[in-house]
Amino acid sequence: MRFIKDDEAILSFASDGRDHGPFAGAIADVVTKKAALDRGVDTEAFRIADDTYALFEKIGNYVMTGDTGSNVSDLMIALKT
Numbered sequence: 001m002r003f004i005k006d007d008e009a010i011l012s013f014a015s016d017g018r019d020h021g022p023f024a025g026a027i028a029d030v031v032t033k034k035a036a037l038d039r040g041v042d043t044e045a046f047r048i049a050d051d052t053y054a055l056f057e058k059i060g061n062y063v064m065t066g067d068t069g070s071n072v073s074d075l076m077i078a079l080k081t
Helices: 030-039 043-048 052-059
Strands: 008-014 025-029 074-080
Touching (some): 030 052
Antiparallel strands (some): 008 025
8 A cells, every 4th residue: 555646546346245255345545544554554564464354354445245146257446536
C-alpha cells in the first residue's frame, strides 16, 4: 500500500463471493492506508508474509458479499482519477 497515491484505488475480489475464506476481496486506497497507519499496522510485513487476509481482517476495507453462486473469475480493478 505504500505506493498507492491519493487519487488511486485497487479493488481485488472473487466473483464467487469467497476465496478460501469469508472475504470476497478487498479495497486498497488512501482510506485503507490511513486505517493501517492509525492502527500502527505494518502493511509491508503482511505483504512479505503473503498474508493480506490477516491484514484486511485487522484494518477493514474488505469486501464481504456472501456466496454469489457464480465463479466466473477473479477480478482486479485499478482506478486513477
